[in-house]
Structures are given as structure tokens and as C-alpha cells.
Amino acid sequence: MVVTRMGDGSFITMTRDEVLRDVEEGVADAVKRGKIEPLSSDEIEHIVDICCRPQKFVSVEKGNELVLTYDSGTLKVTRLGIPIGMPQILQLYERVFGADSLELAYVHYSFKPIKSIVPEEQYAVAETSLVTTAPLLYGAMPNLPLYTKPDGPCENAAELLPMGKIEEAKRAQEEAAEYAIKDMVFVSSGVYEAGADGIDFDTTAAAGDAEFYATLKATEILREKYPDMAIEIGMAGEFVLGFHGSIEYDGVRLAGLYPHKQVGLAEKAGASVFGAVVNTNSSRTFPWNLGRAVTFCKACREAANIPVHANVGMGVGAVPLVMTPPIDCVSRASTAMAEVGKMDGL
Amino acid sequence: MALTHMHASGMGGIRTTGDLVARMQLSKKMRLNEAKKYVAEKLKVSVDDLADEVAMKELRQDLDIGDVYAGMGEQARGIEAKFRIAELLDIDINCVQRFLRKTKWQ
Structure with a gap:
């Protein structure tokens, strides 16, 4: 089982298939609302992998x-x-x-x-x-x-x-x-x-x-x-x-x-x-919010000619809507924005 | 949260060359890869070296552009380091220009 969180910060457990389903639904929500391109299956798999790693803290590759x-x-x-x-x-x-x-x-x-x-x-x-x-x-x-x-x-x-x-x-x-x-x-x-x-x-x-x-x-x-x-x-x-x-x-x-x-x-x-x-929906899971946030931010980065820094803090960029943002979610959002969203900065 | 991002995906600021890459984004609107490439060329290192604390500490010391340690090595710091960074990156830095104006050196 994968231990992750809801957008309000509370812990939940999910199977890998459930994580994949939520990431895909988050991506689909961004595509529908923003009329933008979805992430590729490899990019979705990368986000699922980031969500499912057992470590409390994850980071980008060198x-x-x-x-x-x-x-x-x-x-x-x-x-x-x-x-x-x-x-x-x-x-x-x-x-x-x-x-x-x-x-x-x-x-x-x-x-x-x-x-x-x-x-x-x-x-x-x-x-x-x-x-x-x-x-x-x-x-x-x-x-x-x-x-x-x-x-x-x-x-x-x-x-x-x-x-x-x-x-x-x-x-x-x-x-x-x-x-x-x-x-x-x-x-x-x-x-x-x-x-x-x-x-x-x-x-x-x-x-x-x-x-x-x-x-x-x-x-x-x-x-x-x-x-x-x-x-x-x-x-x-x-x-x-x-x-x-x-x-x-x-x-x-x-x-x-x-x-x-x-x-x-x-x-x-x-x-x-x-x-x-990209706002965090506190009623949805972290994988759902992460898939959605990265889809929006990647589309923004691709449309831009200047550096784009994604906001990844309390209640935005998939980070739960809490005063003490949990390191497990912040580090995963940070990593996904860099490696999948290919942002210029945060 | 600032620390979490620094460890997860940040370049490391003056521990490495994050300040220099940030400067090229902010002053010249360079995208990330372009800014990294520009800084690497100016420093005569590979892009892969830019976030290496060990190699960049030594390089910053050699170039005398400041790092996180003060004292002992008499490293340039603050405005002193920025004079050197402006020359190294071939850019104008606002507070350096102000310093020159106020001291009547320009």
C-alpha cells in the first residue's frame, strides 16, 4: 500500500492502481478546464512513481x-x-x-x-x-x-x-x-x-x-x-x-x-x-492534485518565452492546504514540478 | 518549506551557483537551461558541475565571488562579491551601479 495524503493534509492509504487512477483524473480535470494538452503516459507514470516511493523525502536526480x-x-x-x-x-x-x-x-x-x-x-x-x-x-x-x-x-x-x-x-x-x-x-x-x-x-x-x-x-x-x-x-x-x-x-x-x-x-x-x-483541492488526494498541478504548469511553461516558476506552497502546487506543509508532499511536488513539469524554477 | 525545496530541487544558492543562474533568469529572462549553460560557460565548467557543492566551493574561492563561509580565507562577501559577479557574468547589477554612483567611481 502507498501512504499519501488528502489535500487537507490527512494521511490515507491507496494501492498503486488507485494512485494511477487519481493522477489520471487530476490530469483530465486540468485538460478539461484549461483546454490544454494532457501529460504523456510516461509523464503520468513518472508522477505515480514519485507518489509511490516509500521514502518520506524524495528529490530530483542530479x-x-x-x-x-x-x-x-x-x-x-x-x-x-x-x-x-x-x-x-x-x-x-x-x-x-x-x-x-x-x-x-x-x-x-x-x-x-x-x-x-x-x-x-x-x-x-x-x-x-x-x-x-x-x-x-x-x-x-x-x-x-x-x-x-x-x-x-x-x-x-x-x-x-x-x-x-x-x-x-x-x-x-x-x-x-x-x-x-x-x-x-x-x-x-x-x-x-x-x-x-x-x-x-x-x-x-x-x-x-x-x-x-x-x-x-x-x-x-x-x-x-x-x-x-x-x-x-x-x-x-x-x-x-x-x-x-x-x-x-x-x-x-x-x-x-x-x-x-x-x-x-x-x-x-x-x-x-x-x-x-494551481490551487489545491483539499477534498481530493495528493496524487490527484499533483497530476492536475503539473499538467497546468507544464502547459504554462510550454506557452512561455520567459522563465516560469511554479508556486508550490501552502494550498498551491498540490501542497496540502495546511499551515505546516508536510515534507513528504512538498518534496514530491518539488520533484515532480522539476522533472515532469520541467519548470524553470519554483 | 524553503529548506524542503532547497533539498528536493533547489540549486543551493551561494553553496553552489544557484545565485548566478537565478541572476541570469531575473536580469536577462533566460530560461533554466539557457541560464545554466551561460553560467557554465562563463565559469568554464560543465553544466553538471553547477550544483556540486564541493567543486563550486573551490571555484567560488578561486574566483573570489563569496560562499557561505566567512572569515579565514578572506572571501569577498556581499557587495564585494557582486562587483566580481557583475564582471564575471558580463551584466550590470543594480546595487553595484548604485555603489559606483554613490562613491563617485562612475
């Missing part, structure tokens, strides 16, 4: 290593209650965690609150850039809902939509997008001029298509302003939610796009790296 970028980098230590500064946390990432790149991130991980503390963040970036060697990104979330009342100046689309005020909800989101673009450009410019290698727009489109639009526009402006800036657009989910419904970028309606379509727009806007996300 030579199949990839590049790691991070989201909310320094926060991962801050939220553990370890009271050390951001430059020191990133020294630990570099010298202890074997990080290929670094990400500096403030506790209020959104552009709107960071706008008011840019000088302090610039200091942290400048200080970190003196004592670290790996590429340094600054990360934050576009987080469009922060621009709605009572926290911000715009009407709340989530309140307008249930009242049937569709046009008003659209206008409110467009207004919020303009505020968000200004803040993203302002903060990103500040940290880049302080010495960061670039910016990571994390959990892009968490608030739907208007937020994706805002991030693409901010990327476009920054690419024009700083041709050499590294810009990573990491998504929030596999599917761009249509809270607005009709907003477009470069003539393409953003609502409903899956990763292999999202990446083309990120490229056009000027992104350097695209972070593809």
Missing part, C-alpha cells in the same frame, strides 16, 4: 535542479516570532537555507501600507544589498480590496454587486486599479533605486481581473522606466476571477484566464519571471 524564488521571504521568519531584522533574515536565507534568490518583505505585505514607509524600506534594501550576494527582490501584494471603503477611497464592489449595481461595481474596481498602479510604481521605484534587483508582485489577481489589470499596467510602466529591473509576477490562483468581468489588457479579456494564457500577458507587460499557481 542535474535536474532548478532556481528558487520566494514570496513573503523575510516574513516567513518574522511570523515565527523570531525578533531579528530583515537584512539578518536574508543573510540566514543565503548562508543557511541555500536560497538562490532573496526577497525582502514588510509585515504589512501590501503596496498601499508600504507606500507610507518607503524610506524605511529603502534603508533595509540598501543595507541588505551590502551584505548579501544573491539577487534581491522586494515583494508585496497588489491587494486591490485595501482601496475600498472603509479602508480606502473607493466604493466596495463586493457590496455593490449583490445589490445589482454592476456598472457601479465595475467603475469602483477601475478606480481602485488606478490607485493601486500608482502605489505599485511608487514603491517599486523606491526600492529599485535603493539597490534591489527588482520587484515581486505576489498573489496577483487575488481580487480578480481588475487587480491583474493593475499589476500588468504597473509592470508596463516600470519596464519602460527601468529596462533592467527584474519583475516577477506571481499569481494568487489558477483562474483569474471575473469580479469586473469585462476589463481587458492588450485587447484580451482577463476574466477566466488560466496560467498558460496569463503568462503571455505578463510577457507583453514586461515581466522577467512568471509565477504560475
